[in-house]
Amino acid sequence: MARYDHNTIEKRWRNAWAKNKKLYAAPDTGKKPRAYVLDMFPYPSGEGLHVGHTVGETATDIYSRFLRMNGYNVLHPMGWDAFGLPAENYAIKHKVHPAKVVKKNVANFRKQMDAIGFSYDWSREINTTDPGYYKWTQWIFLQMFKRGLAYEAEAPINFCPSCKTGLANEEVVDGKCERCGTQVIRKKIRQWILKITQYAERLLHDVDALDWPERIKAMQRNWIGKSEGAQVDFKLHHERQTHTVFAIVNEKGEVLIEKRKSGRFEGKWLFPAGKIEEDDSNMVRAALREIGEETSLRQEDLEYRGFLGHFHSRPGEKENMLLLVFGLKNGKASRVQPKTAAELRWQSVRALPEDHGDEVFAEMFARVKNHVSTGHIFSSLISVFTTRADTLFGATYVVLAPEHPLLEGNTLGIENVQEVREYVQQAKNKSEIERTSEAREKTGVRLKGVQAVNPATKEKLPMFVADYVLGGYGTGAIMAVPAHDQRDFEFAQKFGLPVKMVVCPNYPEPICPILEKAYEGAGHLVGSGTFDGMESEKAKTAITKSVGGTTTVKYKLRDWIFSRQRYWGEPIPLVKCPRCGVVPVPEKDLPVKLPTVASYEPTGTGESPLAAIEKWVRTKCPKCKGPAKRETNTMPQWAGSCWYYLRYLDPKNKKKLADAKKEKQWMPVGMYVGGAEHAVLHLLYARFWHKFLYDIGVVSTKEPFQKLLNQGLILGPDGQKMSKSRGNVINPDDIVSAYGADVLRMYEMFMGPFEDNKAWDIKSIIGIRRFVERAYRIISKPASLKKENSEFERLLHKTIKKVTEDIEQFHFNTAISAMMVLLNEMEKQNQLSVASRESFVKLLAPFAPFLAEELWRPLGNKKSVHGEAWPKHDPKLIAEEEFDLVIQVNGRVRDVVKAHKGISEQNARMAALQSEKVKKFTEGKEIKKAIFVKDRLINVIVI
RNA sequence: GUCGGGGUGGCGAAAUUGGCAAACGCACAGCACUUAAGAUGCUGCGCCGCAAGGCUUGCGGGUUCAAGUCCCGCCCCCGACACCA
Numbered sequence A: 001m002a003r004y005d006h007n008t009i010e011k012r013w014r015n016a017w018a019k020n021k022k023l024y025a026a027p028d029t030g031k032k033p034r035a036y037v038l039d040m041f042p043y044p045s046g047e048g049l050h051v052g053h054t055v056g057e058t059a060t061d062i063y064s065r066f067l068r069m070n071g072y073n074v075l076h077p078m079g080w081d082a083f084g085l086p087a088e089n090y091a092i093k094h095k096v097h098p099a100k101v102v103k104k105n106v107a108n109f110r111k112q113m114d115a116i117g118f119s120y121d122w123s124r125e126i127n128t129t130d131p132g133y134y135k136w137t138q139w140i141f142l143q144m145f146k147r148g149l150a151y152e153a154e155a156p157i158n159f160c161p162s163c164k165t166g167l168a169n170e171e172v173v174d175g176k177c178e179r180c181g182t183q184v185i186r187k188k189i190r191q192w193i194l195k196i197t198q199y200a201e202r203l204l205h206d207v208d209a210l211d212w213p214e215r216i217k218a219m220q221r222n223w224i225g226k227s228e229g230a231q232v233d234f235k236l237h238h239e240r241q242t243h244t245v246f247a248i249v250n251e252k253g254e255v256l257i258e259k260r261k262s263g264r265f266e267g268k269w270l271f272p273a274g275k276i277e278e279d280d281s282n283m284v285r286a287a288l289r290e291i292g293e294e295t296s297l298r299q300e301d302l303e304y305r306g307f308l309g310h311f312h313s314r315p316g317e318k319e320n321m322l323l324l325v326f327g328l329k330n331g332k333a334s335r336v337q338p339k340t341a342a343e344l345r346w347q348s349v350r351a352l353p354e355d356h357g358d359e360v361f362a363e364m365f366a367r368v369k370n371h372v373s374t375g376h377i378f379s380s381l382i383s384v385f386t387t388r389a390d391t392l393f394g395a396t397y398v399v400l401a402p403e404h405p406l407l408e409g410n411t412l413g414i415e416n417v418q419e420v421r422e423y424v425q426q427a428k429n430k431s432e433i434e435r436t437s438e439a440r441e442k443t444g445v446r447l448k449g450v451q452a453v454n455p456a457t458k459e460k461l462p463m464f465v466a467d468y469v470l471g472g473y474g475t476g477a478i479m480a481v482p483a484h485d486q487r488d489f490e491f492a493q494k495f496g497l498p499v500k501m502v503v504c505p506n507y508p509e510p511i512c513p514i515l516e517k518a519y520e521g522a523g524h525l526v527g528s529g530t531f532d533g534m535e536s537e538k539a540k541t542a543i544t545k546s547v548g549g550t551t552t553v554k555y556k557l558r559d560w561i562f563s564r565q566r567y568w569g570e571p572i573p574l575v576k577c578p579r580c581g582v583v584p585v586p587e588k589d590l591p592v593k594l595p596t597v598a599s600y601e602p603t604g605t606g607e608s609p610l611a612a613i614e615k616w617v618r619t620k621c622p623k624c625k626g627p628a629k630r631e632t633n634t635m636p637q638w639a640g641s642c643w644y645y646l647r648y649l650d651p652k653n654k655k656k657l658a659d660a661k662k663e664k665q666w667m668p669v670g671m672y673v674g675g676a677e678h679a680v681l682h683l684l685y686a687r688f689w690h691k692f693l694y695d696i697g698v699v700s701t702k703e704p705f706q707k708l709l710n711q712g713l714i715l716g717p718d719g720q721k722m723s724k725s726r727g728n729v730i731n732p733d734d735i736v737s738a739y740g741a742d743v744l745r746m747y748e749m750f751m752g753p754f755e756d757n758k759a760w761d762i763k764s765i766i767g768i769r770r771f772v773e774r775a776y777r778i779i780s781k782p783a784s785l786k787k788e789n790s791e792f793e794r795l796l797h798k799t800i801k802k803v804t805e806d807i808e809q810f811h812f813n814t815a816i817s818a819m820m821v822l823l824n825e826m827e828k829q830n831q832l833s834v835a836s837r838e839s840f841v842k843l844l845a846p847f848a849p850f851l852a853e854e855l856w857r858p859l860g861n862k863k864s865v866h867g868e869a870w871p872k873h874d875p876k877l878i879a880e881e882e883f884d885l886v887i888q889v890n891g892r893v894r895d896v897v898k899a900h901k902g903i904s905e906q907n908a909r910m911a912a913l914q915s916e917k918v919k920k921f922t923e924g925k926e927i928k929k930a931i932f933v934k935d936r937l938i939n940v941i942v943i
Numbered sequence B: 001g002u003c004g005g006g007g008u009g010g011c012g013a014a015a016u017u018g019g020c021a022a023a024c025g026c027a028c029a030g031c032a033c034u035u036a037a038g039a040u041g042c043u044g045c046g047c048c049g050c051a052a053g054g055c056u057u058g059c060g061g062g063u064u065c066a067a068g069u070c071c072c073g074c075c076c077c078c079g080a081c082a083c084c085a
Helices: A006-019 A053-069 A085-094 A098-116 A131-146 A196-205 A214-224 A282-294 A338-343 A358-374 A389-394 A417-429 A432-437 A486-495 A536-546 A660-666 A682-695 A732-739 A741-750 A762-779 A790-808 A812-828 A834-844 A849-859 A905-914 A916-922
Strands: A034-039 A073-075 A150-160 A165-167 A185-194 A227-238 A242-249 A255-263 A302-312 A320-328 A381-386 A397-400 A445-453 A460-465 A477-480 A550-554 A574-577 A581-584 A618-620 A627-630 A671-674 A708-710 A882-889 A892-900 A927-933 A937-942
Touching: A006 A098, A006 A732, A006 A741, A006 A849, A034 A053, A034 A660, A053 A073, A053 A098, A053 A671, A053 A741, A053 A790, A085 A098, A098 A732, A098 A741, A131 A150, A131 A581, A131 A682, A165 A185, A196 A214, A196 A682, A214 A682, A227 A389, A227 A536, A381 A389, A381 A397, A381 A477, A389 A536, A397 A445, A397 A486, A417 A445, A417 A460, A477 A486, A536 A550, A732 A741, A732 A762, A741 A762, A741 A812, A741 A849, A762 A812, A762 A834, A762 A849, A790 A812, A790 A834, A812 A834, A834 A849, A882 A905, A882 A916, A892 A905, A892 A916, A905 A916, A905 A927, A905 A937, A916 A937
Parallel strands: A034 A073, A034 A671, A242 A320, A397 A460, A671 A708, A882 A937
Antiparallel strands: A150 A165, A150 A185, A227 A381, A227 A445, A227 A550, A242 A255, A302 A320, A397 A477, A445 A460, A574 A581, A574 A627, A618 A627, A882 A892, A927 A937
16 A cells, blocks of 8 residues: 555645536525635735634635535635735835736735645635726725715824824724834824714624624724713803904905914003004014914915904903904915814804905904804813713813813913913824823823813812823813822822712711722712712712713724825725815726836825826816816725625626625625734724625625634744744745645644644644544555444444534534544454445545545545535434443542443442442441432432 | 633643543653664553552632532733723
């Protein structure tokens, strides 16, 4: 008999299967039950697959082969997530088009996969960088845009200085770029943003019904971060101060924007109306400077029109208002658009009549006055979000985040503007990591001249700006309750603020402990007026109601920053027209193809390299046909993977992203396998897109992936994560050539539980190699008999049952060990029947497809084992007549005897007491009772 | 800190959900085969003990005839989030 030579065997069957196109194809027709088994498709990197990647793919391959043998029509496709930075960076360095790099890498990946014997239906192969594919990625984006789910904003976002692109929140890990590890900075860039927050509640709610690992579900819930609480308004109390309003008037006399400026003005500023002249007024200069800083207007474009005088905004209060009016010099009007003004949170006022003489100013004056009295100009309220409305009586100060809009340009009218500005600036300059890695020492600055009125106690509370309050969450402002919030407590300690306990854990004991830290638990209320004695949980709603607050829900989830300032991604299919604004590219003109460029180098200016390609950028407005420009940002790599599982269903469809009937037949994905690192990236984004597609009727299920499993990491032999830089990467090609693909597959499955991490240990692979060699030798022994003895038969059927159940549950390690046990027994048999050998080969087939095929044919079979029916166990054959009766005395095992199944308690007791070993322990003792567990054990209790 | 997952021989790990702890494999030791090495096969292999037997699933308690498994308290490791009000 020939020696087991994996190279010859595997080459033979690899070639044979390649010719048999139907073997692994998933037909769209037919009556077989369907199953969709999906791997997270890989990014085809230049390094190729390593043994860590192939764990998940091996598992889904085993599972798919198993299901096919069980009569399922199995959709098991593969494709390439090929947009993204590595190909682009390679292109920059070597001056090759990224598409060429991708092609080469894909070919290599394909070769590696074929070598391992994966049974993908390659007729459905997809590639996200294929224009025929990304046409539909762009199409989905357009549908979102049309429904108001995509918006443009110039916002400070996370920016990776190394990748030279903006990043989504989800792509920042510990303040570093998820991809390259570079420290992320804040940068203000024009961005397209997707309103994923609009789906927050549904994304959260539907997690419950998913058959996913608990840890991934928890991560998603956590990331969405729902909290229910109350929004409560605090009135502001201003100390004496003077406000100034700037107004900008265009040549038509329309007031475009206005702004209050405040500060303590000395008497010399209180000029009578019209008396200030440009030359001698510091105030005008200050105003000009301010406008220049805060708007896109330049000082040279403005001319001073006049001064409207001062007035008391409210009777009896000492607030003064000054109104300065600036005009725009000719031809500059279009530079300020009301929208811009609104974004800057400036108030826009409706147009004034053509003639702006004194009466006009008087009217404007009246309007401004009106605004003042209605609170539209001066902020008189501040909203806070709290989950502990029950502690409102204990709120002793109020804190604003440095990003709070009311601090911009000082709309609060505080006195120490300079000091506050400096603090705000400092906070904004801090990178994420600085704000978190510092020892968390609380910092902040008191806002002088303004106080917040506690709506419950009517006390005037000091206000602060402090960076422990986050601008992006809630309202960006909090009521601080130092007695019941540790962070507030720390801040209060540092700034010497009162700590007022209002929730007592040991009510009605009147004594509340002197706090060393905040008491954050529940209890009964004290010091809370009419609410005293109420349970804190109840008090939440009661107090909220009493102060006119509203119960609200807040989420941590932020909208998805969707623009990338890079070349190698899907162009965002929008056109910017000076007349029509942002216009979507008509669907018939999709895809908007990436142009060929000379340099892929990112600009780092917040513009994509596409912006430099005049020919591509310049286009016609689809609406008015006038000259317009293309959007030059590209989509993030996640875009293509948000819906790829749908394209496999109908990869060549030119009219739709997938045919509705096919979608219904295959979806949802029944088994999805991939790395846990995508917990809040791909898996959240894809769910979001899927729900959107559900809403517009493109898909029929609310969720894309019903069952999800994460393969464990394969660590390098050093126990470290495999990476090129560590030099601990194991290439599957090397293992395939040295040990064989079957050995690699089985070893990876045998190393430990599928979802556990494990270190690669080449020493142990020999065990699997021995198993494979023995299987080869034992099964191909020519001598044969009709039927084995019943004990062997029982083991065979037990093994069939065990392997079947284990594959269903992805317990591949124990399935393999069961096959080992069976093989050990087969070896002991002098002869084996063809039937039992066939059964063994079938069990082996999903795990070691090459070997199984090699062994299958000499047993007298012409067709592939991979098209065969999975063996079934016979429950009757498994049922044993005898079992090992465990005999315990006082709960300790003293003997084990053979007994017939169904033995009565009486007989079991007799058998137990007859045992010599048992007698030793019962001699001279009183038998109190015996516990009998049917077909298992008897436990004799003696005293 | 919060959430999630864990802690079992020298190592990777099993244990039908409360019923013989350590299946299967690696490593190791002995034996057989061999001139020899390797490969292969057989035997042994949690700890203490010559043995009878005793002890053993991170630690401490509890429930039970019986606990790796259930309950209470604690320690440690891994992962995620992290000043989210």
